[in-house]
Amino acid sequence: MLKAGEYKQIAPVLFGSGMIEEAGKKAKELGVSHILLVCDDGVKKTGLDARAAKILEGDNVKVTQWSGVQTDCPDETVEEAVKIVTDNQVDGIIGIGGGSVLDTAKAIAATAANGIGILDDIISYLAGEKQYENHPLPLMLVPTTAGTGSESTFVAVVTSSRLDAKIGLPCSADCAIVDPELTMTVPPYVTAFTGLDALSHANEALAEKKNTPHSDLLAYEVIRIVKEWLPVAVADGSNKEARENLSFASNLAGIAFNESGVHIGHACAHALGHLHHIPHGVCCAILTPAVIRLQALYYPEKMKQLGNLLGAEIVSDDPEEIGRKAAEAVRNFVKEVGIPSLKEQGFTKEQIMEALPVVEHDPLAYAFDGQVTEDVIKNLLEYAYNEE
Ligand SMILES: [Fe+2]
Missing domain, CATH: 3.40.50.1970 (Rossmann fold)
Incomplete structure (x- = not known):
């Protein structure tokens, strides 16, 4: 239905x-x-x-x-x-x-x-x-x-x-x-994290409370385009076809998350960005695998489709396995375009966990179409921190 x-x-x-x-x-x-x-x-x-x-x-x-x-x-x-x-x-x-x-x-x-x-x-x-x-x-x-x-x-x-x-x-x-x-002169690192911001908008739009078949359609297309064209634009900023596709995807993702929304990933990204001055897209890139793992518990089919668009080849119907494999595919993609992990950026676990009370009090976190508790937020931040 x-x-x-x-x-x-x-x-x-x-x-x-x-x-x-x-x-x-x-x-x-x-x-x-x-x-x-x-x-x-x-x-x-x-x-x-x-x-x-x-x-x-x-x-x-x-x-x-x-x-x-x-x-x-x-x-x-x-x-x-x-x-x-x-x-x-x-x-x-x-x-x-x-x-x-x-x-x-x-x-x-x-x-x-x-x-x-x-x-x-x-x-x-x-x-x-x-x-x-x-x-x-x-x-x-x-x-x-x-x-x-x-x-x-x-x-x-x-x-x-x-x-x-x-x-x-x-x-x-x-x-x-x-x-x-x-966008032709945007340097590779900024190209990478802004493109991953668009990917995070599409991902979160799939599982925010207001998601619709229409916002899903836009979100899947964003994921497909970002997977195909982001590595191209990062490697060669002068590739016009890549830039056009990414600009289109970014705008589609904006429409998708304006209609549906972003939720716990962006609540964490806003908190971490504000606490530690990490660029917004970098926060989103690092948090997305953890968000996918959580979303897979409530929307396994969607996360299976997302994972497969990112090359994961998921056949299982088990939500946990779907979440793990889709998250791994995104983490590999984030690495491929050159975004270092939180550990590689020199952050301690304590610094990242400082975001916990901020996220807990942010209504945006509760826009996720699933249960959000202190433990859920804590697990999400820990998972994002522990990624290699
Ligand atoms: Fe964003």
């Missing part, structure tokens, strides 16, 4: 090499006359910010630039940018960059329209107990890495100084431009 659920597609996506050229036309369609171009120093160095500004200005959209984005979107950077929006009477936002840039652009769009007070109460907005008084400013998102999927999800992951935690502030794009050419 097919599981009932809701399909969502939150914003139009312009996909394809060269689509960045459409940015000005799209901004106009959204009614934007003066846009804040949000990026970080990395994007600035490539000159992409100047290129995008020229495209926007070519369509008579005035551009103010702000490149103060910092990793993991600290809330004080959002406040800084909102002041610029107000001072310059900006009426739209475009974020160009990796996950932190896209999340920061989202948070600016919501906060500029509703006041910085919303940053004091992110939990209520995330839980749906409070609604914004005003619609966020028109927002365009342009990813320059293939992994985050943030251009197609409904939250901005913000590092809240008020809560001393990473948490999701609701806001989604009005238009995404997924142009694979913009």
